[in-house]
Amino acid sequence: MDSFTALAEPIRRDILALLRQGEQPAGALVDALAAPQPSVSKHLKVLRAAGLVRVRIDGPRRLYSLDPTPLAALDDWLRPYRAFWADKLDALGDHLNRSD
Template sequence: MARAATTSDVFNAIAEPQRREILALLRAGERPVTELARELGMTQPGASKHLRVLREVGLVSDRKAGKQRLYGLDARGLRPVHEWTGGFERFWNESFDRLDAYVQDLSRQSRKRSSR
């Protein structure tokens, strides 16, 4: 099966580590591309390419502010990721509940043996 284009799917877009780093930086607020590039140790054109992908999948918005363009996080685009990972959260919670019950059972058995 052919892989979806990076710019058509939020999962493919955030698969790239530098894009996830950009999103993490934008949690603190809007930033110009030059600042993002400097923070990430990449070129401005490289940062711009990543921002374009993030903008096209709806994770980043931009606006003109004087002579520069500011980029900001639009976390609403992460909803599909949040919904998908929610199933795994339930899985882990249930797994930890089973582990806790197992440990409690072992503890009871150990106390019974030591009281004999």
């Protein structure tokens, strides 16, 4: 599954957001998300397949961490579009929300 598709699911974006705090065991994610354990496990599998997270085995636990590579690729994908909202800012006078 490509990273665009992997990111299409809200709960998977929530997982990534949680992993910004650093490496975490799967159980911590289950607790934080208040989602069924098998569901989280399956979403983690998708994120792994898309290269968005890495897993490290620590005894009985799996420690998940963010792998930013596909996000950097997404950033790259956005590049040719940036001129468009830069233009919009100039032309329409800064009513694009920059505080968010």
